[in-house]
Amino acid sequence: MAxxxxxxxxxxxxxxxxxxxxxxxxxxxxxRCSADYFGKEPNTHTCPVCLGLPGALPVANAKAIEWCIMIxxxxxxxINLLSKFDRKNYFYPDLAKGYQxxxxxxxxGKNGSIELKSGKKIRIRRVHMEEDTAKLTHGQLxxxxxxxxxxxxSAPSGxxxxxxxxxxxxxxxxxxxLVEIVTEPDFSEAGEVKEYLQKLQQIVRYLDVSxxxxxxxxxxxxxxxxxxxxxxxxxxxxxxxxxxxHELPSYKVEVKxxxxxxxxxxAINFEVKRQEDILEKGQSPVQETRGWSEIKNQTVSQRLKExxxxxxxxxxxxxxxIRHTKEQISTLLSRMPELPDAxxxxxxxxxxxxxxxxxxxxxxxxxxxxxxxxxxxxxDHSVTPKQIANTLINKKVDPSSSEPASIxxxxxxxxxxxxxxxxxxxxxxxxxxxxxQKAVGDYKSGKETAIMFLVGQVMRQFTTKxxxxxxxxxxxxxxx
Amino acid sequence: MDLNGLTLTEAKEGxxxxxxxxxxxxxxxxxxxxxTDEKLHAFVTLTEAHALEDARHADELLxxxxxxxxxxxxxVIKDNFSTKGIQTTASSNVLRGYIPPFDATxxxxxxxxxxxxxxxxxMDAFAHGSSTETSDFGTTKNPWNTEFLPGGSSGGTAASxxxxxxxxxxxxxxxxxxxxxxxxxxxxxxxxxxxxxSRYGVVTMAxxxxxxxxxTKRVEDSALVLNVLAGKDPHDGTSSPKPTKxxxxxxxxSIKGKxxxxxxxxxxxxxGDVVKAFNEAKKTFEKLGATVVDIASLGVDILDPKYSIxxxxxxxxxxxxxxxxxxxxxxFGQTRDAFGEEAKRRIMLGTxxxxxxxxxxxxxxxxxxxxxxxxxxxxxxxxxxxxxxxxSPSTALPLGSSKNHPMxxxxxxxxxxxxxxxxxxxxxxxxGFSSKNLPIGLQIMGPQFAxxxxxxxxxxxxxxxxxxxxKPQL
Numbered sequence: 001m002a003x004x005x006x007x008x009x010x011x012x013x014x015x016x017x018x019x020x021x022x023x024x025x026x027x028x029x030x031x032r033c034s035a036d037y038f039g040k041e042p043n044t045h046t047c048p049v050c051l052g053l054p055g056a057l058p059v060a061n062a063k064a065i066e067w068c069i070m071i072x073x074x075x076x077x078x079i080n081l082l083s084k085f086d087r088k089n090y091f092y093p094d095l096a097k098g099y100q101x102x103x104x105x106x107x108x109g110k111n112g113s114i115e116l117k118s119g120k121k122i123r124i125r126r127v128h129m130e131e132d133t134a135k136l137t138h139g140q141l142x143x144x145x146x147x148x149x150x151x152x153x154s155a156p157s158g159x160x161x162x163x164x165x166x167x168x169x170x171x172x173x174x175x176x177x178l179v180e181i182v183t184e185p186d187f188s189e190a191g192e193v194k195e196y197l198q199k200l201q202q203i204v205r206y207l208d209v210s211x212x213x214x215x216x217x218x219x220x221x222x223x224x225x226x227x228x229x230x231x232x233x234x235x236x237x238x239x240x241x242x243x244x245x246h247e248l249p250s251y252k253v254e255v256k257x258x259x260x261x262x263x264x265x266x267a268i269n270f271e272v273k274r275q276e277d278i279l280e281k282g283q284s285p286v287q288e289t290r291g292w293s294e295i296k297n298q299t300v301s302q303r304l305k306e307x308x309x310x311x312x313x314x315x316x317x318x319x320x321x322i323r324h325t326k327e328q329i330s331t332l333l334s335r336m337p338e339l340p341d342a343x344x345x346x347x348x349x350x351x352x353x354x355x356x357x358x359x360x361x362x363x364x365x366x367x368x369x370x371x372x373x374x375x376x377x378x379x380d381h382s383v384t385p386k387q388i389a390n391t392l393i394n395k396k397v398d399p400s401s402s403e404p405a406s407i408x409x410x411x412x413x414x415x416x417x418x419x420x421x422x423x424x425x426x427x428x429x430x431x432x433x434x435x436x437q438k439a440v441g442d443y444k445s446g447k448e449t450a451i452m453f454l455v456g457q458v459m460r461q462f463t464t465k466x467x468x469x470x471x472x473x474x475x476x477x478x479x480x
Numbered sequence: 481m482d483l484n485g486l487t488l489t490e491a492k493e494g495x496x497x498x499x500x501x502x503x504x505x506x507x508x509x510x511x512x513x514x515x516t517d518e519k520l521h522a523f524v525t526l527t528e529a530h531a532l533e534d535a536r537h538a539d540e541l542l543x544x545x546x547x548x549x550x551x552x553x554x555x556v557i558k559d560n561f562s563t564k565g566i567q568t569t570a571s572s573n574v575l576r577g578y579i580p581p582f583d584a585t586x587x588x589x590x591x592x593x594x595x596x597x598x599x600x601x602x603m604d605a606f607a608h609g610s611s612t613e614t615s616d617f618g619t620t621k622n623p624w625n626t627e628f629l630p631g632g633s634s635g636g637t638a639a640s641x642x643x644x645x646x647x648x649x650x651x652x653x654x655x656x657x658x659x660x661x662x663x664x665x666x667x668x669x670x671x672x673x674x675x676x677x678s679r680y681g682v683v684t685m686a687x688x689x690x691x692x693x694x695x696t697k698r699v700e701d702s703a704l705v706l707n708v709l710a711g712k713d714p715h716d717g718t719s720s721p722k723p724t725k726x727x728x729x730x731x732x733x734s735i736k737g738k739x740x741x742x743x744x745x746x747x748x749x750x751x752g753d754v755v756k757a758f759n760e761a762k763k764t765f766e767k768l769g770a771t772v773v774d775i776a777s778l779g780v781d782i783l784d785p786k787y788s789i790x791x792x793x794x795x796x797x798x799x800x801x802x803x804x805x806x807x808x809x810x811x812f813g814q815t816r817d818a819f820g821e822e823a824k825r826r827i828m829l830g831t832x833x834x835x836x837x838x839x840x841x842x843x844x845x846x847x848x849x850x851x852x853x854x855x856x857x858x859x860x861x862x863x864x865x866x867x868x869x870x871x872s873p874s875t876a877l878p879l880g881s882s883k884n885h886p887m888x889x890x891x892x893x894x895x896x897x898x899x900x901x902x903x904x905x906x907x908x909x910x911x912g913f914s915s916k917n918l919p920i921g922l923q924i925m926g927p928q929f930a931x932x933x934x935x936x937x938x939x940x941x942x943x944x945x946x947x948x949x950x951k952p953q954l
Contacts, residue, residue, distance in 0.1 A: 055681040098805020312834035317687035
């Protein structure tokens with residue numbers, strides 16, 4: 001839902017984002033319990049440390065720290081060579097120790113950025129490491145529909161009456177490593193946020209440090225939204241550069257713990273409209289924390305600024321400060337896999353693919369790797385990268401259930417292909433387009449079917465059967 | 481003499497040469513506990529059945545010729561050390577009935593070394609105090625005079641060792657909690673370098689200074705126990721990877737030529753009897769060939785110890801307020817109402833100093849002063865091998881002294897707090913008696929990880945004095 005035209009001229013959304021990414025390390029952040037908690041019998045992945053028993057001490061997971069730094073590096077962050085953990089103190093039943101071990105003033109990564117397709121840069125303020133909390137389940141023991149009844153056997157049911165209201169705590173998630181990525185308030189619409197999130201998800205999957213599975217809560221999203229009343233100048237709305245802090249609106253609305261990209265979009269659009277309406281009435285929206293209600297399809301107030309926590313951060317005395325050398329960081333950098341943006345540019349360059357094909361092939365690392373392997377195999381059989389790309393995309397090949405070699409074999413056997421050199425095809429297309437000006441004109445004026453005539457003309461120039469879709473793509477590209 | 485009166489070294493020899501069994505030794509201790517503990521109240525939990533079982537097991541191993549460092553030796557453990565399957569309360573109602581599912585690393589190491597655990601000893605609740613008067617389970621009495629306090633927070637262990645209820649004991653010190661009660665009860669108490677002994681499983685008081693250590697009848701006993709306890713623990717990120725030493729190896733080395741620092745700043749406001757004993761101690765060291773020198777004459781200046789009270793109070797309260805947050809009434813049975821007055825005071829003060837707007841003025845400033853104290857000690861120990869001072873400004877104070885004095889502990893511990901804040905090792909050795917026949921303690925402090933040096937000095941002092949040979953009449 002886009003903002004109404006009349007008000008879009010007056011207000012510019014100022015949006016920042018906090019994202020929590022759960023890492024897929026073997027063990028938890030500060031103990032050796034398995035971090036694989038999803039769907040497991042409650043309170044089976046616990047120990048004195050993640051239960052917060054008296055005297056138990058945290059020992060930081062080196063792999064998780066390494067992965068956090070890899071995420072920071074892939075977001076072009078500076079790495080703090082001296083870093084430390086801090087305690088964030090607050091009470092909540094899901095917080096075993098009464099504080100969360102997080103990072104305050106020396107996060108592992110800071111001052112990074114990520115570029116959107118439009119070329120707009122989103123600045124990353126910080127990338128830090130922390131621990132997840134336990135999971136609370138509220139419900140009635142006797143309720144057949146409740147999540148509790150399925151696990152009812154493990155509930156403390158000995159004395160419980162049916163329909164007794166209970167809150168249960170599952171500590172399996174307590175202490176699972178989380179990386180928090182905080183942007184500057186550089187987004188001005190929900191679409192940008194969505195693109196950023198997709199890129200972030202793609203990056204952590206490329207790094208193979210998180211499954212980034214939204215449904216399992218591997219990525220939790222918290223946009224903060226406010227509206228800036230833009231100055232009444234002729235340039236307004238055209239070139240909105242990132243807002244500087246002294247220009248920021250005087251309030252900020254945070255929407256907590258959203259677990260899908262679609263809901264983030266909805267929540268942002270809802271907030272923009274809601275805040276516009278308030279501003280239109282000459283009032284100012286209050287600073288508050290809101291939540292996204294799937295049922296109401298709107299954001300709902302959770303906590304006002306006055307109720308905001310003072311977390312009383314102080315350095316975690318149980319974990320010594322963490323020092324890295326520049327050499328360690330560059331070693332880490334050299335060990336990192338090729339990231340999506342780099343792979344994208346390389347595919348365009350190396351395989352002469354178009355943007356569309358490249359986008360699809362590099363979306364997931366597994367498909368990109370599959371493609372490259374198939375290209376290697378295909379070389380010996382005169383199968384071109386373009387042919388492989390077409391097959392993978394058109395037939396929606398699942399890289400986890402087929403072999404690159406068998407795809408190449410299929411292409412060869414199907415007979416629909418002969419090795420045609422890219423230049424040869426290009427030359428013939430040029431000739432055909434020149435000698436069929438009428439069809440070209442028809443196509444350009446909107447007659448889509450005219451292209452099939454042109455494809456036929458090109459294919460007639462070849463003695464062997466060639467892939468019509470390749471020809472069609474080529475002609476399309478030339479005429480666009 | 482009854483077997484329970486033996487030192488650790490003597491008991492070990494007796495067991496190995498089969499003069500008596502661990503069961504006999506353990507029974508002697510249990511008999512003494514039954515005879516005296518109504519008066520002393522050193523224990524929170526007595527584990528008699530476990531002890532007898534452990535002793536039987538030890539005797540089997542002894543008969544097989546096994547030689548574990550503490551095989552068959554009875555110990556008492558301060559009640560803030562987690563003991564698997566045995567109630568661990570830290571002398572607070574908040575933890576009444578809490579049974580840990582795991583052993584503190586110190587306990588696990590002692591068990592592996594063959595110890596027999598007699599029980600868990602009383603302490604100030606959550607180690608908040610220097611008297612045991614903040615315990616929710618009653619006050620422990622000083623064996624030398626039961627009208628007097630044993631000191632604290634490891635008062636139960638100190639009284640138990642002094643009264644020969646056990647062969648040896650374990651305490652923990654955050655700032656004075658081993659040395660001060662050892663001083664007041666006339667025993668040896670070693671506070672190792674922070675990080676030398678694992679804190680894992682010790683109910684946390686102040687994470688950045690807590691140091692478990694031995695409390696024994698002799699210096700050599702402490703060295704033998706430290707040999708078992710010292711070392712890196714994978715469960716404690718603040719434990720040091722620095723290699724350990726054989727702490728008993730150089731005890732008898734001559735201390736000739738050793739340079740020992742003193743400072744008049746550590747004698748201000750100290751009781752006359754204590755100053756007198758301290759001056760005697762200086763002479764003893766000089767007689768043994770060491771040089772005792774006022775560090776001011778070496779151009780070394782140090783902050784008055786009283787400044788460390790402020791620093792320690794801020795840092796420790798801040799950590800306490802956070803460390804006690806886990807007792808939220810959800811999992812440990814009791815609600816936060818069960819905290820005693822002292823814990824509540826500390827939680828409030830710590831919460832205040834960490835709050836937005838106050839952090840810089842209190843916590844951050846305290847950290848800066850701590851850095852100054854650390855660097856002062858560092859400079860001092862470039863010029864001297866060790867530093868000696870009275871352990872406490874006074875001998876044991878009468879029962880009730882800590883009531884209505886929220887800063888009682890800090891005043892009683894003023895002379896140990898600077899070295900605690902700096903994480904340095906220190907040892908108390910008996911150094912005299914007051915006119916009221918109460919023990920006087922001398923402390924020897926050294927640079928980081930110089931436990932061997934202070935143990936050597938302490939041992940030579942002990943060998944050339946007779947204070948440690950006196951026993952309280954109960």
